[in-house]
Amino acid sequence: MREIKAGLLGFGNIGAGVVKLLHDNEELITKRLGARLVLKWIADIDIQRPRAVPHYEAMLTTNAWDVINDPEVSIIIELIGGYEPAKTFVLAALDQGKQVVTANKALLAVHGNEIFTKAEQMTVNLAYEASVGGTIPIIKTLKESLAANRFKSIMGIINGTSNFILSKMTDEKKDFEPVLREAQMLGFAEADPTFDVEGIDAAHKLTIVLSLAYDIRVDLKDIYREGITAITRQDIDFAQTLGYRIKLLAIARNRGGSIEARIHPTMIPRDELLASVNSNFNALHLSGDAADSVFLYGQGSGMMPTASAVVGDIMDIARDQLKGITCRVPGRSCLETQLREIALLPMEEVVTNYYVRFSALDKPGVLSRISGILGENNISIASVIQQGRTEGGPVPVVMITHKAREADVRKALAAVDNLEVVADKTVLIRMEDDSLP
Amino acid sequence: MREIKAGLLGFGNIGAGVVKLLHDNEELITKRLGARLVLKWIADIDIQRPRAVPHYEAMLTTNAWDVINDPEVSIIIELIGGYEPAKTFVLAALDQGKQVVTANKALLAVHGNEIFTKAEQMTVNLAYEASVGGTIPIIKTLKESLAANRFKSIMGIINGTSNFILSKMTDEKKDFEPVLREAQMLGFAEADPTFDVEGIDAAHKLTIVLSLAYDIRVDLKDIYREGITAITRQDIDFAQTLGYRIKLLAIARNRGGSIEARIHPTMIPRDELLASVNSNFNALHLSGDAADSVFLYGQGSGMMPTASAVVGDIMDIARDQLKGITCRVPGRSCLETQLREIALLPMEEVVTNYYVRFSALDKPGVLSRISGILGENNISIASVIQQGRTEGGPVPVVMITHKAREADVRKALAAVDNLEVVADKTVLIRMEDDSLP
Numbered sequence: 117m118r119e120i121k122a123g124l125l126g127f128g129n130i131g132a133g134v135v136k137l138l139h140d141n142e143e144l145i146t147k148r149l150g151a152r153l154v155l156k157w158i159a160d161i162d163i164q165r166p167r168a169v170p171h172y173e174a175m176l177t178t179n180a181w182d183v184i185n186d187p188e189v190s191i192i193i194e195l196i197g198g199y200e201p202a203k204t205f206v207l208a209a210l211d212q213g214k215q216v217v218t219a220n221k222a223l224l225a226v227h228g229n230e231i232f233t234k235a236e237q238m239t240v241n242l243a244y245e246a247s248v249g250g251t252i253p254i255i256k257t258l259k260e261s262l263a264a265n266r267f268k269s270i271m272g273i274i275n276g277t278s279n280f281i282l283s284k285m286t287d288e289k290k291d292f293e294p295v296l297r298e299a300q301m302l303g304f305a306e307a308d309p310t311f312d313v314e315g316i317d318a319a320h321k322l323t324i325v326l327s328l329a330y331d332i333r334v335d336l337k338d339i340y341r342e343g344i345t346a347i348t349r350q351d352i353d354f355a356q357t358l359g360y361r362i363k364l365l366a367i368a369r370n371r372g373g374s375i376e377a378r379i380h381p382t383m384i385p386r387d388e389l390l391a392s393v394n395s396n397f398n399a400l401h402l403s404g405d406a407a408d409s410v411f412l413y414g415q416g417s418g419m420m421p422t423a424s425a426v427v428g429d430i431m432d433i434a435r436d437q438l439k440g441i442t443c444r445v446p447g448r449s450c451l452e453t454q455l456r457e458i459a460l461l462p463m464e465e466v467v468t469n470y471y472v473r474f475s476a477l478d479k480p481g482v483l484s485r486i487s488g489i490l491g492e493n494n495i496s497i498a499s500v501i502q503q504g505r506t507e508g509g510p511v512p513v514v515m516i517t518h519k520a521r522e523a524d525v526r527k528a529l530a531a532v533d534n535l536e537v538v539a540d541k542t543v544l545i546r547m548e549d550d551s552l553p
Numbered sequence: 554m555r556e557i558k559a560g561l562l563g564f565g566n567i568g569a570g571v572v573k574l575l576h577d578n579e580e581l582i583t584k585r586l587g588a589r590l591v592l593k594w595i596a597d598i599d600i601q602r603p604r605a606v607p608h609y610e611a612m613l614t615t616n617a618w619d620v621i622n623d624p625e626v627s628i629i630i631e632l633i634g635g636y637e638p639a640k641t642f643v644l645a646a647l648d649q650g651k652q653v654v655t656a657n658k659a660l661l662a663v664h665g666n667e668i669f670t671k672a673e674q675m676t677v678n679l680a681y682e683a684s685v686g687g688t689i690p691i692i693k694t695l696k697e698s699l700a701a702n703r704f705k706s707i708m709g710i711i712n713g714t715s716n717f718i719l720s721k722m723t724d725e726k727k728d729f730e731p732v733l734r735e736a737q738m739l740g741f742a743e744a745d746p747t748f749d750v751e752g753i754d755a756a757h758k759l760t761i762v763l764s765l766a767y768d769i770r771v772d773l774k775d776i777y778r779e780g781i782t783a784i785t786r787q788d789i790d791f792a793q794t795l796g797y798r799i800k801l802l803a804i805a806r807n808r809g810g811s812i813e814a815r816i817h818p819t820m821i822p823r824d825e826l827l828a829s830v831n832s833n834f835n836a837l838h839l840s841g842d843a844a845d846s847v848f849l850y851g852q853g854s855g856m857m858p859t860a861s862a863v864v865g866d867i868m869d870i871a872r873d874q875l876k877g878i879t880c881r882v883p884g885r886s887c888l889e890t891q892l893r894e895i896a897l898l899p900m901e902e903v904v905t906n907y908y909v910r911f912s913a914l915d916k917p918g919v920l921s922r923i924s925g926i927l928g929e930n931n932i933s934i935a936s937v938i939q940q941g942r943t944e945g946g947p948v949p950v951v952m953i954t955h956k957a958r959e960a961d962v963r964k965a966l967a968a969v970d971n972l973e974v975v976a977d978k979t980v981l982i983r984m985e986d987d988s989l990p
Contacts, residue, residue, distance in 0.1 A: 253698035261690035
């Protein structure tokens with residue numbers, strides 16, 4: 117029986133999952149592949165630390181070059197994460213004509229152009245299913261199954277940490293800070309949660325999805341990004357009253373000549389499938405011109421679910437190797453030279469519905485002054501809620517707008533916030549609801 | 554630029570969708586493939602009938618052999634449906650070393666062993682993504698993305714017609730017969746709806762899924778099958794009261810040494826993702842040992858959604874051809890010779906929770922006699938609802954059982970139905986609810 121030898125860089129949680137899965141399901145994998153996958157090396161800066169799983173037959177090393185330079189190893193699995201030294205190792209492996217599997221979305225989002233170009237020049241596979249949505253087959257579905265489709269829109273929950281926090285805030289009526297601390301204790305959030313709660317991780321993943329769905333090269337900086345740190349229980353409560361859930365959504369939409377791409381907290385109707393994606397689960401809702409709605413859901417992180425995607429990629433590459441080929445499918449949607457360079461639609465030109473919550477002093481004429489300013493800025497109001505009444509203090513006034521232009525909304529809110537009858541900065545949460553006009 | 558030539562057998566609704574998609578998205582498909590897909594022939598017994606789409610550059614013929622025998626044509630797309638002449642054409646095409654794409658679940662469920670064996674002998678690809686769940690990438694996900702997983706269970710809504718009918722009965726509080734007629738008028742059900750409403754179509758699809766998920770060969774007859782024709786508004790109402798929805802589910806479960814496979818109306822908790830799959834949508838909930846829960850959702854039928862899957866398959870095969878290979882992935886999960894022949898677990902040995910509705914005469918001691926019989930058969934009751942009270946007539950008594958063995962339940966219900974205080978045959982609906990003991 118033929119053997120295909122792989123080497124792993126990074127023996128952390130996901131790395132341990134890959135080692136375990138290759139071992140536990142070896143018989144199944146061998147049968148389905150018609151060949152044996154052998155993990156020859158594991159490299160990690162700390163090989164002494166006790167792991168959740170033994171390393172079975174793999175040799176341990178602290179020197180990644182032992183793995184990359186071993187002529188027997190044809191597949192390099194990069195699970196170090198971050199930019200360096202992952203980038204150096206991946207480029208070196210590609211340079212040597214090795215196939216690479218990675219789960220590193222930050223690396224691909226920031227250095228993807230260089231890395232995919234190198235892989236294409238060397239005619240080697242670079243597989244990255246685990247980089248977006250963990251175990252969910254998002255990359256393969258976009259690149260292969262739905263390859264005949266133009267995508268009208270893509271909406272996704274692609275950061276498990278922020279979804280865990282928002283779900284818990286909603287279900288348990290808690291504030292952001294204590295839920296974040298709980299998520300950190302449970303291992304669902306990092307000690308420095310910035311990448312997750314500020315939408316940076318989601319933006320990395322959206323960058324990858326955009327190239328696949330729209331055949332474009334995207335500059336991460338062009339994606340509008342807003343995290344969940346400003347979301348309050350009060351807005352979550354209003355959302356529930358109105359029949360919505362607040363989710364950190366990654367949104368891409370084909371606007372004819374240009375593409376819209378943004379990450380921000382979003383109100384979506386409670387009966388949408390995406391609204392049912394709770395805890396740390398991820399999901400992607402694709403809308404293709406032929407396929408119509410396709411919804412993919414699963415664990416976006418975690419040791420074994422992510423390992424499932426990584427080993428799926430290794431098997432995919434092994435199938436190519438067994439047939440003596442590489443690059444059966446381009447690294448992204450098409451050849452790197454054929455990806456279009458386009459600027460994304462500026463956020464100011466996005467048109468959607470808005471939830472706005474004003475902190476108005478309870479004085480006569482306030483509502484008329486606010487709605488007057490909205491009207492002057494071409495924003496019409498679909499509904500208003502004015503609840504509660506605090507002795508002299510500010511009263512929340514919630515308005516849902518008809519479709520409006522982001523630039524107009526920003527201008528109007530700046531003017532409203534300047535009114536002496538408005539006590540606090542107005543809160544704005546964008547909505548995605550096809551039923552709203 | 555290289556050209557790959559395909560020929561289509563069957564210019565019905567789906568066939569027209571494939572013709573349209575290949576034409577409308579030609580530029581995109583060519584770019585992603587790096588080659589041109591040319592539809593050279595279309596064969597249909599009736600080529601005169603006006604179609605929703607023109608045939609563009611394809612030649613029309615009433616003789617399928619013009620297509621199969623054309624040496625320029627390397628991919629045959631079989632969209633005739635049914636057993637014959639589809640089977641003859643598919644086997645002849647494989648015999649000539651042509652690659653085949655089909656959406657024909659009936660053919661694969663009944664003659665799959667012969668067809669997949671032939672494809673393997675001839676070393677050609679047989680692709681069938683459209684055969685299960687229409688546009689949803691179920692086949693590729695099972696064969697490739699999640700190939701490293703053992704599946705604990707698979708539950709799916711894989712017949713759009715019956716889901717449309719059950720959804721409409723639930724949402725509009727209507728009976729089966731008028732909703733079926735409505736579905737027929739809307740084109741969601743055939744004039745003879747037997748295949749859909751009796752679960753035969755779902756069983757065909759489950760047969761295909763079972764081979765992929767469990768590396769087994771399945772005899773269609775071994776799959777327990779029960780349709781939706783006996784579902785009444787009364788049971789739908791009770792389900793809602795109890796917090797459930799009734800869905801026609803295809804269920805497969807790994808029971809250690811054996812595999813459970815069944816199609817029947819099933820009560821599932823309202824907050825399960827599958828419970829939100831309405832109208833004619835399809836979905837599959839996979840539970841893998843590494844991947845955990847993966848949920849895939851989309852249009853299970855329809856002209857363009859199905860065409861999306863068919864053209865995805867054509868592109869997949871074309872990618873192999875462009876690299877000069879075939880059979881990169883086995884037709885099913887592994888080589889045909891390595892599929893296990895196993896008998897499925899007999900339905901009598903299935904253990905699950907049951908909803909049972911008795912039609913009891915309103916007389917003293919009835920409840921005690923019924924529950925006595927259940928107890929004698931090792932069935933314990935989790936909850937009881939006794940509602941309404943008709944003058945002298947029968948009263949519905951609903952019980953939900955703890956986990957029980959199907960054989961015990963059948964024996965108990967036969968005994969209950971023999972009681973003179975029971976007016977009608979007891980209704981039994983199986984439940985899938987992980988929260989029930």
